[in-house]
Amino acid sequence: MAERMTRGGFAQPGSAMAFKTGSWRDLVAPRHLHGLAPCAGACPAGEDAQAYLAPLTNGDVKSAWEILVTANPLPATTGRICHHPCETACNRGQFDEALAIHAVERYLGDAALHNQWAYPGIPQTTTEPAVAVVGGGPAGLACAYHLRRLGHAVTIFDALVEPGGTVATSIPPYRMPKEILQAEARRILETGITWQGHTRVGSDVDLDELRREFAAVFLAPGSQRTKPWDVAGVVPAQLHDGLALLHTWMEVGSMPPWHKIAVVGGGNTSVDVARALKRCGVEEVHLVTHNGLPWDAEDPMRAIAREVRQAMEEGVVIHANCGAERLLLRGNRIIGVVLVAMKKMRGADGKWHRHGFPGTEQVLMVDEVIPAIGQTVDPSGFESLLQGLDYFDVDHHGRMTHHQGLYAGGDARSGSSGMASPAIGDGRRAAAAIHAALCNNPLLPEKQRPLVPITEMHLQYFETAPRAEPSILPVAQRQGEAEIEQSLTARQALDEAVRCLSCGNCMICDNCWTFCPDQAVLKLNHTIQGDGSPYVFDMAFCKGCGICANECPTAFIRMAPEQDEQG
Template sequence: MKTASFQEVLARPKQSEQLPPCGAGCATGADIRGWIGVIAQRRKLGLWDAEAFSRAWRMVTNVNPFPATLGRICPHPCEAGCNRAGKDGAVAINALERFLGDWGLRQGLELERLEIGEKPESIGVIGAGPAGLSFAYQMARRGYRVTVYERNAKPGGMLQYGIPEYRLPERILAAEIQKILALGMELKLGTGIGREVSVRELKAQHDILFLGIGALRARMLGIPGEDGGSVWTGTEYLASVNRGEPPALGAEVIVVGGGNTAIDAARTARRSGARVTLLYRRTRQEMPAIAAEVEDALAEGVTLTFLAAPVRIGRTGAEVSSVAVQQMQLGDPDASGRRKPVAVSGSEYELPASALIAAVSQEPDWEGLDELAPGAPWIRSAQHGRIDDALWAGGDALGLGIAGLAIANGRRAAEALHARLRNRELRIPPARIPIAGDAIKSDFHCDRARAVAPEISVDDRLTAPEAEVRGTIGEAQFLEEVERCFSCGLCFGCEQCFMYCNGGGFSRLEEPTPGTYFALKLDACEGCRKCIELCPCGYLTAEPMG
């Protein structure tokens, strides 16, 4: 067996910034490690708390103008790969973003303009949902004249009409939208394209159009008895409630579906005083809804019935009186990769019902947009949402996704369009693999419990239906939670390398910045690897000497 030579064992350190799992998982493309690091390392950087908070808020809003909103509703995929999860729980990134967003609202911080001076091009945006507003924001802050057209009475799209007040208070969404509008764009509410103004007229008025219409059109079940009163889609029902026009449901409500809209509809119906049963044709493991929201539904008294599908709605006269349900079993995987539900023969039974809410699928509503309609539910685009030089798209018009993805679609389309219009190079970050968990030395950090947001009791939720279920963590919790971040793949100034280097190969920088605290003096390096082995965040990697 060959023994490694002394020269082969020796290695010098290389400062290598690497992609953290949170950054890889963030739908909006935010530099999560970066903005958390500014606050966690504020004393090392010579920043007061307010300075650090403000700098972090600007880092977040550079890509996402809705931190207080997403801090409440995002399913936070960024936390799924957090390297702290296996130690004492993932960093509560969602709670941190919410605190920062609320802080920015309280402080009256304004969104930052990127370029001074007005550009000659006129931009029209169809739809004031997350994709449309994100695109409009990024174009307006670069100096473009932007007009946003929204057919509803209020902006926000699914954020306004598809999410209950107890999850997203309207005042929070309205405040963040107002910051976007303050950049100087024009918002035309109650203006349906194809109704108040035609596509042809829009093309004559604007050089570029962005299509961000969302997916507010829901699909019905296609079963006998669904035509008639007391049957709604999930989006119809939630929109009615959010408009202050809640329909009368009666005592027994059946909700069909397993996604976030279904859970939101079930919990909202429960707040009306009805008994609510949710039917889902697969099992709990296959439910796409946010797990915490499912737990909340159970706590609030919603009955979840799995492997069950409605086959018929019974009526007494015109009134809904029952729902016939068939048991299902899981067969082979379908196109989605999930096992396909298969009906169990002879398994029908009936449930009493006074209303049914179907929340099984959504797609864009192309009414009035015949000139732009793709002839299919979803529009197809090239990279960054480009359809042609004068038409771009993003959000649910391209396919169903979470709000964070729609916001990212709008931003990326704006960045690409701006580069094209100004004949500039579009900088696209190269694809990278996140740093591996075994490169992080979690034992360097002491155990710290994850921050938990305050919640109101189940009784209070049902007696005050619009009360926000979860609160924002306090400032002390916030400052403790940012300290839990491992800063995976980037120096956070722990000084291990500086303290243990025998040769004095590290020198302090007089003006450190986040991630940059020491300069390497490789001519002083002895190649002992000690700094590499001690680095807790995986920032120092080995480079052979010689």
């Protein structure tokens, strides 16, 4: 009987799972690729907004803050004053409106101060060599904080009595309340840092002495010396410097009795001076800048767009793409200034120059012309290091060329933009470099991840949602030290977190798990450590069709050559 059956007649029935369709895959296979969200790529302080927004989507404010402060110990401060390049870079800006990252950062910072949360991960004892930090501004505070996290003993030397540096002395309280900055700075010092205020390097303590006593020195003295300024070779007899005026106004609350003023400059200080003058009752305040407006595509001014908008609301007249060509004098007295239209253009030598166009002159009748064009490092005490330069020459990690054990950052370093968040990034990177050098460890490069441009996202899966807008004090109520921009409510902050597109990282949407025609995507009931997703590919059955990658909203799944898949 048996010999008359066909050969197949003896086969045991079984499951199709014995047949591994994974062998059909041709060249490419899906893999999880952690992309770098544009916000994280753009943050000068090194924050990963996506990472801290994730716990916030579950309402976990404390975890969100704890992730945030692994990079930036001053979020309530930067949430207020940062120029937030993260929001400019945010992919959502090209979909509907960018996430209000600065507002969420500020919300988290304020929540931590309100609840008196302590920094996580600070070792109780100091196990590593002592380091000196010169300057207690954002760069110095951040460097000291990260050194403490790494186990070092730290002493900060500062010429002023209180910490905060330029943020404390030069940013008006209506955008940076003093008590917030002081509370965050105090929290940093309470991690076990020695504060040596009222101690200026050069006069009170010698740099060489610091180098002898400490294993390493981080220099972040800021830029305190006003840049020289003239108009066609003429300097007003009584030169009022913008920053000095601002300092005086912040300390005593008044300005000289002027009627019409022109402020020259395109940075935040020039805008702050102009607004302070307006608040003190100066009738006409003109701001003259070589640059375009902050929202112009070409040659924008450095000042934060929000601040310029508010200044305009308050009545400051902005003359963008203009330069002061000549001062109109009667004897020593200024009666006006001649402006001329200017444009930044590439010259025959291939370099950028600003050109003034004859015939476009206009006269502003003003009582004074006030320059607010920026500062450079005060060289006293650092002459041997600067060698005639007006900045510290450092590499990406703040290491000073030719000076072992010396590091620098903040406004005083080469190429600084004069902003607080890049200074915080400087402090963080220098702390890592100092730690590596003192422990004789190699300095590992920061993990490079590929940036996720919006073109790689699959936006058909997202719904539009309006951006959270903090309430703004009306112009009529902008008096005294009242803060202009308000905090988000908890409801607003939580809703904003859900707007994050999760660029380049898993948002647990189940699309890959749902759409795989071969059930080759499996879902665990927990997220995988180091992957952030609960999904695994069963490569024994994956035919490599590519549907999972094509339907992954965040471009977290990519099709890549097989040999890379192992690595």
